[in-house]
Structure formats: C-alpha cells, structure tokens
Ligand code: ADP
C-alpha cells in the first residue's frame with residue numbers, strides 16, 4: 001500500500017464503500033478524522049453491559065450473551081419469527097427477526113458478542129428488531145480452540161473492547177475494523193508537539209496515543225491515551241486562539257482617536273456614566289486610538305448599559321470618517337438598536353452619522369439605498385442582523401464591528417464581519433457572563449472587559465417560582481397581579497416556549513427554547529432525555545386567547561410576537577409595546593436578549609423549566625429596567641426534586657449572572673453552552689469538558705503562550721503551524737461562503 005499518513009483519504013485505505021459510509025455517517029474523510037473518532041467507552045468480553053434501563057428509541061450497542069432462541073410462526077401472516085433472548089446475567093433483551101430462519105443457527109445459546117440496534121418496547125418487554133451483531137468467538141484474534149490456555153483466555157476476556165459512537169448503518173464493530181485497517185497501514189505518525197513538552201507532561205506520542213485509544217491491551221492503555229489526547233485537544237485549541245489573538249494584535253489598522261463627536265454626545269447625555277462604563281470606555285477609547293486592531297469581549301450584567309459603551313466607541317470611530325457595524329442576533333433586537341441609536345444620538349448627531357438598518361426582510365428599494373450609503377461612506381453606522389455579513393454588503397471604510405449578544409454568534413461569524421474591513425476594531429458584547437473556562441475555550445482570541453455595576457435608580461427584580469401543580473391558587477394569582485400592574489400603568493411580558501400548538505420557535509431567528517435534543521448517535525451509555533411534558537407546551541397563540549378571555553384583561557391590549565412573523569409586523573408590535581400602547585406582550589424568546597422597554601414591570605415565563613438558566617436570566621432582565629421594580633414569575637409544572645425544577649429555583653435564588661453562569665455550567669452539558677460559539681472551527685469538543693477540565697485548559701494555555709513567546713511564528717514547529725493554518729483556512733472559507 002502507498003505511504004499512508006494522517007492526511008490520507010480513507011477511501012484509499014479502507015475502500016471506497018466503507019469510506020463513503022463513514023463520510024455519510026460522521027463526515028469523515030481522512031485517516032485522522034477516523035482516528036479522532038474515539039471510543040465512547042470500553043467494554044470487556046468477560047463483562048456484560050447492564051441491559052436494565054436502556055433508553056427506548058435510541059440506538060444502543062451492548063455486550064451480552066445469548067440466553068435462548070426460538071422460532072415460531074407468525075399469527076396473522078405467513079412466515080416465521082426468530083426470537084432470541086440475550087442477557088447480562090440479570091436482565092434480558094429480545095432480538096426479533098422476521099423471515100430469517102438462519103438466524104436461529106447463529107444465535108446459539110451461550111454465545112457472547114456485541115449487539116446493536118434501536119431499542120423498542122413491545123408488550124412491556126424491551127427488544128431490538130433486526131439488530132446487527134458480531135460474536136466474539138468469530139474474532140480473528142481469539143486464541144483458538146476449545147482448550148484455551150488459562151492465561152490466554154483470561155487476557156482475552158479482559159482486553160478492553162472499544163465501543164464507538166455508532167449509527168444503524170455504521171455499527172461499532174465496523175468502525176473498529178476500519179480503525180484497525182488504518183492503524184495497520186499508517187506510517188509512523190509525526191508528532192506536532194515538541195518532544196520536551198511530551199516528556200514534561202508525561203504524554204504519549206500521537207501515534208502511540210491513537211494506538212492505545214483504539215487497541216488498548218488493558219485499561220491503563222486507554223486511560224493514558226485519553227489523558228494525552230485530551231491534553232492535545234486543549235493545547236491545540238489554546239494555541240490556535242492565542243496565535244490568532246497575537247496575529248490580530250500585530251496587524252496594522254487605522255488609529256481612531258476621540259474627538260468632537262464624542263464630546264458633543266457626552267455633553268448631551270441625560271445621565272452620568274456609571275464608574276464601570278467610564279472605566280471600560282477609557283480602555284476602549286485608548287485601544288481604538290492605537291494603530292493595531294482592538295479585540296475585546298465586553299461582559300456586563302443584563303441592563304448594565306453596554307449599548308451606550310458601544311455607541312460611544314462608534315462615535316469615536318466616526319470622528320475620522322470610519323464606519324461601524326452593529327450586529328444583533330435577531331430582527332427585533334436590530335430594529336430596537338437602530339431606534340435607540342437614532343434616539344440617543346439626537347437629531348444633529350444622527351444627521352452626521354446617518355445610521356442605517358440592514359435586515360434580511362427589508363424591502364428591496366430601501367435595502368439598496370442603505371447598501372449604497374454604506375458603500376459610499378455617507379452612512380457611518382450600520383445596524384443589522386446576519387444580513388450585514390452577506391456578500392452584497394460593502395463598507396467604504398469599516399473601522400469597528402460591534403457584535404451584540406456575542407454568545408449567539410460563533411467565531412466564524414465574527415471573522416466574516418471582520419473581513420469586511422481592513423482590520424477593523426472588534427467589540428463583542430455579552431450579557432451572559434461566561435465562566436472563565438468557557439471564555440478561554442470559546443472566546444480565547446478576545447480579551448475581556450467587565451461591567452458589574454448597574455446604572456443607579458434600578459429598583460431590582462424579584463423572582464419567584466410558581467409551581468402550578470402544587471400551588472394552583474398561586475398560579476391564578478399570577479394573572480391577578482399582572483392585571484393590577486397594568487391598572488397602575490405598567491406593562492407585562494408573557495413568554496412561552498412554543499409559537500402555536502406543535503410549532504416551536506426557529507433557531508435562525510435567534511430563538512431557542514427548551515432542552516437540547518439528545519444526540520442522534522448513541523450507544524446506550526447516554527442518559528435518558530428530558531422528562532416528557534405532561535401536557536402540550538404553553539404556546540403564544542393559545543396564551544393570547546386565554547389571557548384575552550380572562551375577565552380582568554377585558555379592554556386591555558394583548559398581542560403576540562414571535563420570530564416567524566413578517567419583519568414589519570414584528571416592528572409594529574415592538575414599537576407599539578415600547579410606546580405603551582400594548583399592555584401584554586405574549587412572545588417567544590425572540591425578546592430574550594436586549595429588548596429594552598423600561599415601563600414593563602412583570603415578566604411571566606410559562607413552562608419556565610423549558611428554558612436554560614441564562615435564557616431565564618436574560619428574560620428577567622427585560623423588567624426592572626426603569627423606575628419601577630421588576631417581578632419575574634417562573635411558572636412550571638416540573639416537580640420538586642427534578643433537575644428542571646432545580647434549574648428554575650437556582651434562577652429565582654440569585655440575581656448574580658456570574659454565579660448563575662457557574663450553576664448553568666454545572667447543570668448543562670458544556671456543548672450546549674458553547675453552542676456554535678465554539679472555537680477553532682471545530683463543531684464539538686471531543687474529550688475536553690469545560691466543567692471538569694478548567695485547570696487543564698488554563699495550563700494548556702500557559703504552555704501554548706510560552707511556546708509562542710519563544711517562537712511566535714512557529715518556525716521550529718511546522719506541525720503546529722500546519723494545524724493552525726488548517727483552522728484558519730477553515731474560518732476563511734466560512735467567511736467567504
Ligand atoms: P445592556 O447592557 O443589557 O445591553 P442597555 O445598554 O440596553 O443594557 O441599557 C439598559 C438601559 O439603561 C437603557 O435604557 C439605557 O439607556 C440605560 N442606561 C445606560 N447607561 C446608563 C447610565 N449610566 N445611567 C442611567 N441609565 C443608563
């Protein structure tokens with residue numbers, strides 16, 4: 001066989017058919033892709049997988065022994081059924097096959113092997129229909145014959161068997177066989193990591209780590225492999241992020257010193273900046289004036305006044321004719337930002353900066369006008385959604401990109417927008433405080449700034465859980481309380497997890513409700529999903545009707561807002577609510593982030609347990625933004641003691657976003673938190689867990705930093721330079737698409 005390296009395409013090693021199947025199932029193309037598909041767990045031939053509690057509806061892979069097998073005629077149709085029972089010594093699982101009598105010969109009692117299929121329930125018993133299986137005694141490497149030597153037999157029974165994340169088309173043992181072919185064919189694997197580092201950290205070389213992960217002789221083999229590969233994952237990621245950060249810092253960009261525009265704005269401000277706003281603003285102002293691009297992540301509690309900080313930065317950039325782009329995750333938020341930017345600027349400054357709004361759904365003529373003024377440089381501020389990143393948008397001189405609610409965007413998108421200018425400054429903002437480990441992993445190419453202080457005069461927000469099943473009277477009181485506040489001149493939000501019966505919010509609009517779906521590949525080791533709801537989820541359409549039907553709301557204006565409404569309709573509803581013409585706004589999480597209506601005092605969240613911790617924190621941040629105290633009521637049918645209930649109680653118990661972020665991290669899988677914001681162009685973390693590997697991540701970052709200090713261009717580490725180049729290329733391609 002030709003020289004096989006990690007970059008070799010799989011088709012040349014394992015054959016076109018298997019390669020195609022692996023690409024289809026997991027998107028793998030190269031030897032490395034396959035070798036990085038690590039076993040989910042390790043079984044032993046001598047140890048059977050517990051069969052009790054397998055998740056119905058999921059693909060599982062289990063090690064078991066055939067208990068018995070029988071063949072019977074089908075009752076209603078002609079044909080035969082083979083039913084074999086497999087056991088772990090305690091529970092049983094039935095395998096059924098229709099019209100395949102030969103199965104009875106294969107599935108002889110006592111044989112052990114791996115079985116894979118989708119778990120279903122039939123008359124109270126669990127079964128796998130037409131599963132795939134492979135017996136251990138057909139393994140080529142079984143020490144032969146009936147009289148195994150005792151020692152050999154023992155070694156055989158105790159050798160870990162890798163169980164891979166699998167699909168129906170690609171069972172675990174087929175993956176294992178492909179992996180073996182690759183490992184056998186592979187030439188010596190060059191290790192991109194410096195040898196001294198490997199030695200100092202006690203790590204396996206890359207080739208040895210792959211070998212030990214996929215073909216362990218014992219448990220300590222795969223443990224050492226996991227440790228080594230996990231370290232590499234952390235190190236590669238941190239190195240790529242730090243490298244990028246240092247590259248950016250070394251680039252040249254136009255200095256944007258402050259001037260008269262900012263002074264005029266500050267002089268007209270109706271309030272004092274908070275100390276934090278002032279401090280953060282000073283750092284940003286200094287960095288904008290430098291000849292290198294600023295790359296900052298501004299974290300600040302919900303309602304802490306980040307928009308104002310951003311606007312001041314835009315004014316500073318405008319001084320030298322530079323343009324700013326403000327990117328928001330939803331149309332609702334973009335439209336609101338646009339309105340508040342225009343308003344905050346006042347007529348004179350607005351005329352000078354000529355802000356434009358760019359969204360995907362605006363009328364063509366209007367859009368063309370806006371695009372033209374950006375291309376010609378007559379508009380100095382563009383506010384918009386993802387549409388800002390599209391190809392047709394060009395800037396005359398983009399000096400600053402501001403990304404609001406950064407946690408909704410990924411590195412790729414940040415990069416896409418950055419590419420629209422000649423090294424513009426970047427200010428990313430988030431109101432979802434990010435635990436340090438997540439920040440290092442997902443935003444490691446940005447330096448953070450933090451606003452902890454809220455503007456004075458805020459009355460605070462009280463939060464209560466309303467358990468509808470246990471306390472129906474308290475649930476009824478929710479609506480009384482809402483009506484009372486409206487009588488007193490306030491306004492109320494009601495947020496639901498669904499739009500209408502059976503229709504859930506769409507993700508692209510930035511709406512996201514409920515638990516993440518469990519992964520589509522699994523092997524039974526993954527836990528059962530979220531508890532099924534006891535009734536259909538509360539939805540916007542029905543809630544509007546329900547509230548309107550209540551006597552105490554008669555004569556009041558109740559309106560719906562969801563991401564699937566046409567843009568102009570959303571704008572109308574949002575501006576009428578902002579103007580106080582609508583009393584109750586029933587919405588999806590389209591209002592989750594950034595929406596600012598200071599007169600709103602109550603936030604009612606229905607089926608609150610369907611939302612994540614940070615979502616609830618964001619939602620509650622919509623009230624208590626003005627002179628009136630806020631009240632947040634988290635309605636739920638989740639029972640005491642469940643994780644769902646725990647989560648909403650955590651939100652009710654503290655209003656400190658930073659503390660909640662930690663709770664969130666504990667309660668959720670980090671993949672969900674990182675979401676698309678994950679860095680390095682990879683879609684998922686493989687072995688790294690930001691909840692548990694904080695120290696490792698920080699340590700890897702230190703080592704990566706030290707390495708770059710000595711060799712900033714990685715001239716002596718071509719393997720690492722290549723690794724980083726691959727990631728950069730990936731990002732650039734995404735930015736162009
Ligand atoms: P967030 O940080 O959540 O994005 P916003 O920027 O939307 O917060 O600000 C929330 C509200 O606080 C806005 O109405 C804004 O005008 C107001 N605000 C901002 N800074 C101050 C300040 N220093 N004093 C008083 N109000 C302020």
Ligand code: MG
Nearest residue numbers: 306307404594
């Ligand atoms: Mg905001």
